[in-house]
Amino acid sequence: MTLFAVTRLELRRLFVRPLGWTIGALALAELGWRFALLLQLFLLNQVKLAALPDGPGYTDLVAVRLYSSLITGSPLPFGVTELALLVVPLLTMSTLASERSTGTLPLLFSTGLSASRILLGKYLAVLIWLALWLLLAIAVPVSLAHGVTLDWGKLAAATLGTFLALAVLAAVGVACSAFASHPAVAAVAALMIGIALNCINLGAQLAGVSSGFINWLAMSTHQETLLRGLVSSADIVWFLLAIAVALALGTQRLAADRERG
Amino acid sequence: MNAPTSSLVPVLKLERVARSRASRPAVRDLSLSLETGQILGLLGVNGAGKSTTLSLIAGALMPDSGTIHLQGQDFLEHPELARQTIGWLPEAAPLWPELTIREHLDAHGRLRGFSGARLKQAGDAVLERLELQDLSQRLAGVLSQGQRQRLGLACALLHRPALLVLDEPANALDPVQVVALRKLLRELAAEGTAVILSTHQLTEVTAVCDRVAILHEGVLRHDAPLPPDQHAALEKTFFDIAMNGRAQAA
Structure with a gap:
C-alpha cells in the first residue's frame, strides 16, 4: 500500500531529525517534573483524602492530571495537552511545507498518489509518533500501579480523550503545513489555531455560561x-468531525497545488 | 518494470495538450508521441514550456485540456500508471536532506510498490549502475551537486521505467560524468526505455538523441528525427525559431 509507504517515509524523516527527539525528550522531562509535583501534593493530602467517603484517589489526582491542566486547579507545569499545543506544530510543520520548499512534493504526485493519500500517510506517521509519546508519558504514573489503586476505566477514558485531542492538533498541524509555503508559518498557524480551539470558550466560561x-x-x-x-x-463525534474537517481542508489545498502547479 | 509494449502502441502520446501557469499559457496545443527505445531531445529557450511539458508527462501537473496516453492507456484517467511506467528527474534533483542515499532508494521503491528482496535488488542494481555503492550510507544533505544529480537519476531508474523523463540531467555533472550519462542513456534506449531529455545544451542533444523537438512560447515548432553529425543544422533550426520568436514578440 502506497499510503503506508508515505507513512513509513514520514516516520523515518521524523525519527532521523534531531528536532523530534529533542522536543520529545524535553516534553517528557517536563511531564516528569509535573508528575513529581502531583505526587508530592497527593502524598501531602493523603491522610485528609482517606477520611473522605468518596474522595479522589491516585488516578484522579496524579495519573489523569498529568494529561491536562483543565482539571488541575493549581499552577503546575504544563500537562500533555498544553505541551501538545507547542509540540505538535513543531512536529507537523515540515510534513508538507518542507516537501513543497525542497521540490519533493511534485515527485510524490508523480508516483500517482492522490492528495488525500499523501496527506493521510503523513498524518498517520505523526499520529504514530504522538501515540508513542503518550505511551511514554502515561508509563510513569502506571509504573506505580503495584503500590496504589488505579481506576483503570477512568484512566482509559482520560487517555482516549487526550489521544483524541492530540489527533485533532495533529490534523490541524498537517493541514496548516499543506497550506503554508514555509514550515515556520505552518507552526505558528497551527499553534494559534490549537490555542483558539482550546480556549475559544474562555470568555463564556468567565461569564458563567457553560452551554451553547x-x-x-x-x-x-x-x-x-x-x-x-x-x-x-x-464528544467522540466532535473529535472525529474536527479531524475530518482539518484533513479535508488540507487535502483540498494539496489537490489545488497539483492543479495549479 | 519495463513492460513489453507492442511496437504499434507508442510509449507516450500527447494530443492537443494545453496548460496555463500564472494566468499565461505555458503549453499550447501540444501533440507528441514517443516510441520504445527512442531518445527525444526537448529544446527551447528559458520559459519555452519545457519543464511544464515534463511535469505534465510525469503526472506532477494536470493539463487544462488534451489527452495523455501511456502505453495506450489514458494517463489522466489512470494516474497510477505513472508509478510503474515513468521515471522522472526534475531539474535540481529534489531530495530529502535528512535521508541517506539507500533510504531514498528504499522510499522511492516502496512508493512504487516494491518490498523485501525485490526492493533490495533494485536498489543494489541502480547503486552499481550509477556508481553510488560507496556513498549509499551518506546523507543526501551533504552530497555534492553531481552526486545529488546521480542520486536523482538512480531514484528515477529504480523501477526500470518504460519512459524516462529527464530535465537538465547533465546540470552540475563534470565532463567525465556527462560522458557516463550519455553512455547510460544509450544503454537504456538499447534496452527499450524511451527517454525524453530536456536541455539547453545543443551538444547534449546531438550526442545522444535520435529525435529533436523544439518548443517556443509553449508551442511545438519543430519535431523531426536527428541524423548523426547534424549539429550545425540543428543549431541553425534552433536559432531560427528562437530569434524569429523574439523578433515577433518585439
Whole structure:
C-alpha cells in the first residue's frame, strides 16, 4: 500500500531529525517534573483524602492530571495537552511545507498518489509518533500501579480523550503545513489555531455560561468530559468531525497545488 | 518494470495538450508521441514550456485540456500508471536532506510498490549502475551537486521505467560524468526505455538523441528525427525559431 509507504517515509524523516527527539525528550522531562509535583501534593493530602467517603484517589489526582491542566486547579507545569499545543506544530510543520520548499512534493504526485493519500500517510506517521509519546508519558504514573489503586476505566477514558485531542492538533498541524509555503508559518498557524480551539470558550466560561455553541466549539469542553471518566459518543463525534474537517481542508489545498502547479 | 509494449502502441502520446501557469499559457496545443527505445531531445529557450511539458508527462501537473496516453492507456484517467511506467528527474534533483542515499532508494521503491528482496535488488542494481555503492550510507544533505544529480537519476531508474523523463540531467555533472550519462542513456534506449531529455545544451542533444523537438512560447515548432553529425543544422533550426520568436514578440 502506497499510503503506508508515505507513512513509513514520514516516520523515518521524523525519527532521523534531531528536532523530534529533542522536543520529545524535553516534553517528557517536563511531564516528569509535573508528575513529581502531583505526587508530592497527593502524598501531602493523603491522610485528609482517606477520611473522605468518596474522595479522589491516585488516578484522579496524579495519573489523569498529568494529561491536562483543565482539571488541575493549581499552577503546575504544563500537562500533555498544553505541551501538545507547542509540540505538535513543531512536529507537523515540515510534513508538507518542507516537501513543497525542497521540490519533493511534485515527485510524490508523480508516483500517482492522490492528495488525500499523501496527506493521510503523513498524518498517520505523526499520529504514530504522538501515540508513542503518550505511551511514554502515561508509563510513569502506571509504573506505580503495584503500590496504589488505579481506576483503570477512568484512566482509559482520560487517555482516549487526550489521544483524541492530540489527533485533532495533529490534523490541524498537517493541514496548516499543506497550506503554508514555509514550515515556520505552518507552526505558528497551527499553534494559534490549537490555542483558539482550546480556549475559544474562555470568555463564556468567565461569564458563567457553560452551554451553547461556543462551548460546543471548544476542544476543552469535550476533552474535560473524557478526563473525568465519562465516555460520550457526542464528544467522540466532535473529535472525529474536527479531524475530518482539518484533513479535508488540507487535502483540498494539496489537490489545488497539483492543479495549479 | 519495463513492460513489453507492442511496437504499434507508442510509449507516450500527447494530443492537443494545453496548460496555463500564472494566468499565461505555458503549453499550447501540444501533440507528441514517443516510441520504445527512442531518445527525444526537448529544446527551447528559458520559459519555452519545457519543464511544464515534463511535469505534465510525469503526472506532477494536470493539463487544462488534451489527452495523455501511456502505453495506450489514458494517463489522466489512470494516474497510477505513472508509478510503474515513468521515471522522472526534475531539474535540481529534489531530495530529502535528512535521508541517506539507500533510504531514498528504499522510499522511492516502496512508493512504487516494491518490498523485501525485490526492493533490495533494485536498489543494489541502480547503486552499481550509477556508481553510488560507496556513498549509499551518506546523507543526501551533504552530497555534492553531481552526486545529488546521480542520486536523482538512480531514484528515477529504480523501477526500470518504460519512459524516462529527464530535465537538465547533465546540470552540475563534470565532463567525465556527462560522458557516463550519455553512455547510460544509450544503454537504456538499447534496452527499450524511451527517454525524453530536456536541455539547453545543443551538444547534449546531438550526442545522444535520435529525435529533436523544439518548443517556443509553449508551442511545438519543430519535431523531426536527428541524423548523426547534424549539429550545425540543428543549431541553425534552433536559432531560427528562437530569434524569429523574439523578433515577433518585439
